[in-house]
Amino acid sequence: DAGITQSPRHKVTETGTPVTLRCHQTENHRYMYWYRQDPGHGLRLIHYSYGVKDTDKGEVSDGYSVSRSKTEDFLLTLESATSSQTSVYFCAISEDRGLGYTFGSGTRLTVV
């Protein structure tokens, strides 16, 4: 399997608290992405990175921030969690632009 891991796998948090999800890869891939999966919406891009310290917003970036201080780690932070951010979050990596992704196993986040 491709070396991509997400942590934690499950988390329950309270409304208004900050939450950080971690994506770690051992493939040395340049591109990393955060998606959320919701019923009826499929997978929607939150943020992505095209290199260390190079990040940009996706289609549903409000309420989220990211950081990539080294190639292997891409962190997603919910600055103040809301119930609408209850979702399954997937990290993905890609070796080259135009190729498909390898996904992590996901983080199920519940905001109560």
Place this chain on the structure above:
Amino acid sequence: DQQVKQNSPSLSVQEGRISILNCDYTNSMFDYFLWYKKYPAEGPTFLISISSIKDKNEDGRFTVFLNKSAKHLSLHIVPSQPGDSAVYFCAASSNAGGTSYGKLTFGQGTILTVHP
């Protein structure tokens, strides 16, 4: 605005028969299309892809067809097996201008159930 649409939320098929999953897109700049398969509690896994310069790509039991004029692609699975039961996502990307950074736009997914 959903640029990639899978209008069938679910599909049920008998084992051994053909499964046809459909996907429509609206962005004419998309030039690379992929299908992913997802089992519960796992991340999506790559299944098959097609470039816009082709109209068909085949890999074993899986064939993807692309109709650019209709902005439509389909995934055929023949013969279907119970282990194919999963959620299938189509995805598209555009490399025009070199600024897409490989971003994929996904459809909503179709739940395929193959009955023994």
